Amino acid sequence: MIILNSEDVVQDLLEKRSHNYSDRIHLPIREPYGFSQDMIFRKHDDTWRAHRRVAQQGLRADAVKTFQSIQRRCSLDLIRELASTPHAYLHHFEKFSASVILSAVYDHEVTDDHDPMVENVTTMMALFSKLLLPQNSVLVQWFPFLKYTPTWLPWGWFNMESCRSSVQRTLNMPFEELEQKITSGEVSSSVALDAMERFRTTGKISDVDEVVKGACCSLFVAGFETTTSTLMVFLLAMLLYPNAQKRAQDEIDAVVGVDRLPYFEDKSALPFLEAIFRETLRWYPVVPLGIPHASTNGDLYRGYDIPAGALVIANIWALSRDSEKYPSPSEFRPERFLDANGNLTNDTVDFAFGFGRRVCVGRHFAVNSLWLAMARILAAFNIQRQRDESGKLIELKVEWVDGVTSMPKPFPCELTPKRQYDAGGRPTLT
Numbered sequence: 044m045i046i047l048n049s050e051d052v053v054q055d056l057l058e059k060r061s062h063n064y065s066d067r068i069h070l071p072i073r074e075p076y077g078f079s080q081d082m083i084f085r086k087h088d089d090t091w092r093a094h095r096r097v098a099q100q101g102l103r104a105d106a107v108k109t110f111q112s113i114q115r116r117c118s119l120d121l122i123r124e125l126a127s128t129p130h131a132y133l134h135h136f137e138k139f140s141a142s143v144i145l146s147a148v149y150d151h152e153v154t155d156d157h158d159p160m161v162e163n164v165t166t167m168m169a170l171f172s173k174l175l176l177p178q179n180s181v182l183v184q185w186f187p188f189l190k191y192t193p194t195w196l197p198w199g200w201f202n203m204e205s206c207r208s209s210v211q212r213t214l215n216m217p218f219e220e221l222e223q224k225i226t227s228g229e230v231s232s233s234v235a236l237d238a239m240e241r242f243r244t245t246g247k248i249s250d251v252d253e254v255v256k257g258a259c260c261s262l263f264v265a266g267f268e269t270t271t272s273t274l275m276v277f278l279l280a281m282l283l284y285p286n287a288q289k290r291a292q293d294e295i296d297a298v299v300g301v302d303r304l305p306y307f308e309d310k311s312a313l314p315f316l317e318a319i320f321r322e323t324l325r326w327y328p329v330v331p332l333g334i335p336h337a338s339t340n341g342d343l344y345r346g347y348d349i350p351a352g353a354l355v356i357a358n359i360w361a362l363s364r365d366s367e368k369y370p371s372p373s374e375f376r377p378e379r380f381l382d383a384n385g386n387l388t389n390d391t392v393d394f395a396f397g398f399g400r401r402v403c404v405g406r407h408f409a410v411n412s413l414w415l416a417m418a419r420i421l422a423a424f425n426i427q428r429q430r431d432e433s434g435k436l437i438e439l440k441v442e443w444v445d446g447v448t449s450m451p452k453p454f455p456c457e458l459t460p461k462r463q464y465d466a467g468g469r470p471t472l473t
């Protein structure tokens with residue numbers, strides 16, 4: 044196992060020699076537990092290339108502009124839901140993250156709080172997070188009978204059949220809905236539909252339906268938790284750093300005014316908000332160890348003999364803690380992304396999205412979803428420490444959820460609406 048702790052080494056190996064460092068290691072739980080159709084943990088093979096082509100065509104920088112209307116609609120729903128039940132903010136963040144992705148990828152609109160597709164992915168991710176832990180993975184290899192643990196036992200999540208059916212539901216349900224819409228002629232553009240239409244006719248990909256299914260499900264799985272986690276980190280930062288919050292709100296009020304919510308068109312006039320966005324990605328990267336790469340062939344680098352099949356981890360956390368590049372790295376300081384004239388620097392914290400051929404394929408989409416959600420939350424709410432009935436501040440103890448992604452567990456926080464908004468994003472109350 045090789046851990047890369049500095050940006051120049053990561054660049055040398057994962058970017059410049061990406062032909063050799065874009066593989067993934069074999070995960071023994073992947074096949075028995077039914078995760079084998081995904082793109083995220085797939086080896087660097089032809090099927091991965093086909094998955095990547097589908098995902099990249101749908102989510103490249105210019106293509107994601109077509110999803111801005113979805114992001115506007117979903118972020119407005121988020122604001123209205125936060126205003127009505129502010130303490131359920133984690134639930135609202137999850138719904139927002141699922142809604143933007145499901146709409147863009149499958150043209151599925153999440154309308155209620157118990158959407159079956161959201162429930163499927165949440166159940167599957169919970170199983171996946173447990174099974175992927177090295178200690179559990181090893182247990183299954185040593186004691187294969189664990190795969191048959193009855194689901195009603197405390198260790199029932201080891202049950203292979205129940206996990207396989209959870210994966211199948213997550214893979215198939217959105218497609219069945221899409222097929223029905225195609226049949227009834229009520230279908231709108233989406234990553235899945237566009238890929239099926241394009242690749243069914245070009246013949247560039249064999250087994251198109253299976254590839255599109257696997258690629259789209261991977262987008263949903265990879266994008267759901269990362270988007271939610273980033274919003275949780277953002278909320279925590281705004282709570283702990285009220286001066287940064289206030290400065291961004293003043294900037295928004297000055298540029299956007301108080302008659303409407305921010306739009307994408309406002310982005311270039313809101314440099315401090317952009318700095319907050321970048322600092323959120325840096326301050327607590329939500330995929331702190333990335334997704335491990337693997338070497339295809341043996342390699343020699345700075346005197347180190349790297350064997351074929353080595354596990355190569357880009358330590359994103361260490362890059363975010365580089366105190367030469369980011370002085371006092373544990374502090375949330377958006378100003379570090381502004382130069383002396385108040386202009387944004389060139390540092391867009393790309394390392395948070397991984398490297399080389401495996402770089403996050405959903406990053407352009409993620410940036411848009413998150414930027415708009417953050418802009419609108421700051422425009423619409425004051426985020427403050429929560430007080431008890433006697434007016435005393437409730438103690439703020441932050442605990443972290445650790446899995447492939449990392450995020451703070453819900454913490455006491457008061458979101459006070461500055462205004463209420465109608466269905467068109469116009470304030471109804473100031």
Ligand code: HEM
Nearest residue numbers: 083262265266269330333334396397398401403404405409
């Ligand atoms: C703040 C949000 C996000 C962060 C921080 C993030 C971060 C990452 C990281 C670190 C990787 C591993 C890259 C590597 O192996 O070097 C990754 C992979 C991936 N991400 Fe994201 N991601 C985010 C949002 C999204 C979204 C919204 C989507 C889909 C719409 C997505 C889809 C994927 C996929 C499919 C992969 C696997 C790529 C492959 O193995 O070829 N991600 N992401």
